[in-house]
Amino acid sequence: MTLPLRRRGQLFASHGLTLAMALILFALVAAPLITIAIQTLQPSSGAQAWGDVLASRLSPNLFWRPAANTMLIGLSVAAGCVLLGGFLAWLVVMTDVPGRAAIGFMATLPFMIPSFATALAWGSVFRNGRVGGGGGLLEGLGFAIPDWLSWGILPTILVLIAHYYALAFTVIAAALAAVNGDLIEAAQMTGASRKRILFGIVLPVVTPAIIAGGSLAFAGAVSNFAAPALLGLPVRMQTLSTRLFGMIEIGQTERGFVLAILLICISAVFLGIGNRILSGRRSFATIGGKGAKPRRFALGGGKSLLAVLAWSICFLTTVLPIFLLLAASFAPSSLALFSNWTLHYWIGTSDPAFARGQPGIFHNPQLISALTTTLTLGVVVAFTANLLGILIAVALTRHKVPVLSSLVSQLSFLPMLLPGIAFAAAYIALYGAPIGPLPALYGTKLLLALALTAAMLPFAVQTGRATVAQISGDIDEAARMTGAGFFRRLRAITIPLAARGLVAGLLISFVNIIGDLAITILLFTPTSPLLAVLSYSYASDGFHQFANAVTLVILVISMFATGAATLLRGRRRENIA
Amino acid sequence: MISLNQVTKSFAGTNAVHDVSFSVSQGAFLVLLGPSGCGKSTMLRMLAGLEQPTGGQIRFGDTLVADGGSGFTIPPAKRDTGLVFQSYALWPHMTVAGNIEWPLKVAKLSNDERRARIKEAMEMLGIAQLANRYPGEVSGGQQQRVALARMIAPRPNVMLFDEPLSNLDATLRVEMRVELLRVHAATGATSVYVTHDQVEAMTMATHVAVMNRGRIEQFDAPERLLAEPASAFVAGFVGTPPANLIPIADGKWFGAIADPSLPGLRGYAMVRAEEIAVTDEPGPRTLQVRLAEIVPMAGRRLVTGIVNDIRITAIADGAARLPLGLRFRLPDAPAAFFDTEGNRIS
Secondary structure, eight states: OOOOHHHHHHHHHHHHHHHHHHHHHIIIIIHHHHHHHHHHTOTTHHHHHHHHHHSSTTHIIIIIHHHHHHHHHHHHHHHHHHHHHHHHHHHHHHBOOTTHHHHHHHTTSGGGSOHHHHHHHHHHHHOOGGGSSOOOHHHHTTOOOOHHHHSSHHHHHHHHHHHHHHHHHHHHHHHHHHSOHHHHHHHHHTTOOHHHHIIIIIHHHHHHHHHHHHHHHHHHHHHOOHHHHHHTGGGTOOOHHHHHHHHHHTTOHHHHHHHHHHHHHHHHHHHHHHHHHHHHSOOOOOOOSSOOOOOOBOOGGGHHHHHHHHHHHHIIIIIHHHHHHHHHTTOSSTTOTTSSOOSHHHHOOOOTTSGGGOOOGGGOHHHHHHHHHHHHHHHHHHHHHHHHHHHHHHHHHHSOOTTHHHHHHHHHHHHHHSOHHHHHHHHHHHHSSOBTTBOOOTTSHHHHHHHHHHHHHHHHHHHHHHHHHHHHSHHHHHHHHTTOOHHHHIIIIIHHHHHHHHHHHHHHHHHHHHTOOTTHHHHOOTTSOOHHHHHHHHHHTTOHHHHHHHHHHHHHHHHHHHHHHHHHHHHHHHHHO | OEEEEEEEEEETTEEEEEEEEEEEOTTOEEEEEOSTTSSHHHHHHHHHTSSOOSEEEEEETTEEEEETTTTEEOOGGGGTEEEEOTTOOOOTTSOHHHHHHHHHHHTTOOHHHHHHHHHHHHHHHTOGGGTTSOGGGSOHHHHHHHHHHHHHTTOOSEEEEESTTTTSOHHHHHHHHHHHHHHHHHHOOEEEEEESOHHHHHHHOSEEEEEETTEEEEEEOHHHHHHSOSBHHHHHHSTTTTOEEEEEETTEETTTEEOTTSTTOOEEEEEOGGGOEEESSOOTTEEEOEEEEEEEETTEEEEEEEETTEEEEEEEOSSOOOOSSOEEEOOSSOSEEEOTTSBBOO
16 A cells, blocks of 8 residues: 555655654764763773773772762752752742742842852852962951861852752742642641641652752752862862863873763762652642642741841852952952952953953953854854754654654753763764764864753753644644644744743753853863853963953853843743733 | 631631621531632631631630631631541542541551541541552542541541532542431531532532622521522522522513512512423413523423523423424412512512
């Protein structure tokens, strides 16, 4: 039996899309990982590298100590984020604490502030003179700051908690808000105390969200490069990501690749454990009813204390770091953040007597080039990733092909589980050398764009799915029943509904790209670095004022983009609800 | 015994419940009946102690449990009440047995006592085999039984139900009505049951409070609501089918058909469906109607026709073909008469 030609054409078209997406994902995600694995399995150099890293005189320094630091950081950050994020989520969703809406908004912001900004802000206060470059604000005030507070693992953990708790907050707050108020009233009817209701009913019900929030924070913390590099490297505290960076920087790529694989494994094992716990639990789907309006606990006596605590957390992790960076970018002496302010670090011309002849960032030709490169890269990658995201979502929902579809789905979410710096290492492994007639891409902007696109895919596919759900749902069918053609529906229904979400998705990808350091630090082009890289190299050369100024430029761009995205999202919610 | 004295509840200035007083004796099955937004759920939540009245007193027996004037209130757990939620509110992370046990644990009952109570409650509801399942793993009807078992295990003196059957399909609903009555009889507790379904009220209640816009329109036994509705609202709300309310102006049906039994009256006449004859002949008090629908019911048919944009329902016997020119013949005199405000006059 032969299919009509048209039908066959359609069949090919639908399989074609899925096939094309599978190929693109293979090139972007699977191929680099396969290459890095193969390269380290080469009989001579690969085996040698594994031996060096895992079982040699060098291995405690190469792997075991960094791995222990990484685990300690990961677990502490996960615990801290769950505590901090969970506490704020409980306050905002379940209590009558004053200023709940504002706290809820502030608590989502830290994630939009790049972690190197928070790390630099920490340094501006707690740095001591031990590694040169002058002390920070507190030392300037006459306090002796011990090393453990200035450098190393504790500051790294605290900075990362301040950065990632926003993730845990978002996830846990969403889960708490979804808890049916009846469940709590049913517990109140029994006469259980507030504490007992919290620990006996509320917490167990939102446990999946707590585990998910903790896993996300863990994955973020173990793969973070900026914080341990800025706060740990000066005192030789290494994590797997800084060690990996060091190995590749000094040309020991095989060892770097081995470390990348180990880092991926550690991250995967823990995310896997979290997943296992989640899937092992019974489904918590509850029965809908009219559902009592959320009932807030009255805080009573502790109210003002808890409010002050919540406001302090928000202030310390959002406003204060930015303010400190700003002050530190004006102050010639890092010991006195608020004296002798000068605009030199922003707009000064080169003066041999000042800052070792470094001109202000706006007179640094590198900054202008970094600014354009960063913005271009951000826009191009955000568009490419989201376009791919929509195409993948269409392929997944409209054209289901056995095996191939599930492959596409899994490959598109894989980058979420991969530490950025390890992923970048995999890109070097594959595209660092010429492939057949294709030239080597290492050191080109194209390679950077490809890696960032792949890293943004999980998020872009989420956005794409939400968009496609709008296109293919009842809403579209209702429009189809009226006889409206595809383009008419697109113009009248789909675009108005999906546009805000899409634009918000684009903006969020953009913010993530311009704030990324983990991928860019390995793949940037020496001739035209990116803003984040420039800030990092200023900081590691001891030019903190310049680093702060560049970071502020990134922050300002991020804030505009985030603000626009929040506005779009907020309006949209209003429209639907 | 539950008694309410001038209970009022206002939210931000608007009265959700206004000046409600009634009392029912121990062991009664009281149904709070009314359309959505009439204040019946607020009433129930005040009885449970989840909301405080802003005026008036609530007493259980001789005990004052809430006083709106002084703000005095006894917390929910100390009122010896149990509540079944519309959503069942089963705790999803506890097994069926765990759900029943938790309130007993909170009440600090001994291990043996708890085990005995759980067994008793589960056996009464026929769910002993589900003890180790989670709420998400049992059907909607079984969840309803679990919610009931959880409510009765502490042996409350007052059982409260907030539209408990509205999430079940029609067959299960009938089955659970019987089940609820059995539990009510077995426990001897006083029940207060909120619903918007007048069939549930008619089949289960010993007393019905028909509520509308925060007030009680009528507080009576179910059969009295049908026989002697106190207001046009009650007449039009209860009964299957509810009685017809026909507008009267200047002593004329629909303002058109004069009738000496309606001397100069203005308002609404109550005419039950069984008092209207379906016919094809013109005659006194007979009017032509446009057929709207026919519902077969227990060997008879409910025939609804439209006159002047008003739906009138009559009952026709048997399966005989309906006449083409459908006409309804009104009775000699209406069973009741209400003024334009809906108050009963005769």
